[in-house]
Amino acid sequence: MAKILIIRFSSFGDIVQTRSVLKPLLRSNVVDQVDWLVRKDLEGALEGEKNISKLFCFDRKEGLMGLIALGLFLRKEKYDYIYDAHNNLRSFVIRHVLSFLMMTKVIIRSKERMKRFLLFKLRINKFPKPYKAMESYWLPLQKFFNLSKELSPIDWPIGLDIKMKNYVDGKIVLVPSAAWKMKRWPIEHWKKLVELLPEYHFTILGGPEDHFCEEIREVDPARVNNLAGKLSLKESCVMAGHCDFIITGDTGLQQVADLSGRKGLSLMGPTAFGFVTMGTLKTLGVDLDCRPCSKDGRGKCIQDVYQKCMVEITPERVAAQVRTDFPIV
Template sequence: MTQNETKNAKFLIIRFSSFGDVVQTLSVPAALKQTYPKAEIHWVTRKDMAPLLQNHPAIDKIWEFDRKNGVRGLIQLCFEMRKENFTHIYDAHNNSRSRIIGMILRPMGVIGVGPQFIRRSIRRWKRFLLFRFRINKFEMPFNGQRDLLEPLEQWGVPRLAPPSPQIFPSEESHKKALDVLGSYAGAIALAPSAAFFLKRWPKEYWKELIMLFPNQKFVLLGGPEDSFIEDIRDVAPDRVLNLAGKCSLQVSSSVVAHSAALVSNDTGLLHVAEQLGQKTIALMGPAPFGFPSRPTTKVMEIMLPCRPCSKHGQGPCVNKTKFHQCLVDITPLHVAAELRMLLGRR
């Protein structure tokens, strides 16, 4: 690219969901800016995910897609975006919706005309070999952000994640978080939920961890469907605050920011903590593609021949010797020891 072309570069990032994937992809705009400092960067995402992108200094415009509008609404949005004349498009999602955007924004059949385009590969063949035959052709260790940045190397973008923070909750979110936290600001945050059961550290282990810190306050985070979290709170209700289902994604992110540290399953809040640069313990079980990447995170895992066993941890557990061993064998005593080290406590 010439100096003038670099200056006039205009990028579109496509990533609609999910919570954790969008948060991990937040490293991409800053990485692009490192290589193209004068570039303009746009991002199209799902409407409910858009607030996570707000206030990011490397994102110039956010395009929101409302699922209620269906395919017709997406096509209308595409024709609006087409007026921007993007020079580069990165499809970081690679699903049917992102393919529609690629088809509309790229002139068909005209060689050398239109934006440069990269679609992130899902690597289906490698996944098939890994999950069906236990043949691992992926680069090790697994690293979610590296995998998102690697396709951009052909545009001269390094695959090393830019330093945190890469998520910027609003002042309003911080205020709401501090209001709801009250005296629990500075407590240890726990994220006991996950999209699939096999990615969850056992419920009784969370209770044991709390009891191993008798003078410590804890905050529990999760979604409105995570009713089991109240049972964890009941082990020490005088010093455990349950915010599951009571905070938006943005306010939950601010709660993590105002905590001493986060202990988390492989779920979206883990990546929020990573992008904040927050001290974090990641309890990694059956799934390989959401692995954290920053030095502020301590990854705890059990090396087993059956891991990883599925893309999202949806199961079933294939361990014939011990059910759920990948997480069951990470004991509360081990996590407590790592947490004390992380916090600089004896």
């Protein structure tokens, strides 16, 4: 049996998508130990994952010399395989330090840079439509291991405590924020959605910098709990991984809900690589020739209406879909 190191430093959503390969690897009858190298500030996205034997963290503050030192330290593990699921300069350095003069087989996930160039510079889209990034982490491993033929949802490894359970049972979890503003559903739409669904209760998840979430709570404080900035990354993942229903844009918590097979709505706008895979989240979007225009929400909007692809996903449409997919009994 073999041991493998997965290298995926960031981002939050990509780490969650890469988690989808853990169970297939351990069921392959080839691998019996999976270790992971992640960026230290994102280790919360992997906390509680029982399919990872050893979790190693890299602090960006340590720089290149720290990265090399970490690679030298990890050489003692004598990995049979290294899966570079990140494929950037840092992972290039670490995989070469680890594999130099070793019998280690290196597997690299392609970023398909030519296709990216064609899409984002020339507006020629050669990617599958929709592009399911979770599958792109899984496919490079197939020729090395006898993996199952398709991905399936997995239970989030950490369960809800009683307090968390009260925030999600029978409620809709809202994830209004995202790393880049262009892929956020407008704040006024979130507020209108709460007004349109007076019979529902909501819990908001977000980070400490997402102060705008309080505006949504103020629409109806009796029905809306705002937990933005009050939970750790691990706790937010637990709630997204066990909620009854979630409404989210292209975020890391969307990927948590997708991987965990939760029901909900995915509001997709400018981004190319955040589409869900498992089939339990329903994607809502608008058909515009300019979509997708960004890999992660950065860049400029060319439409006369800023964020037209998000603005035209109306609160009325979302509310109607909620009542269809998550009716109150």
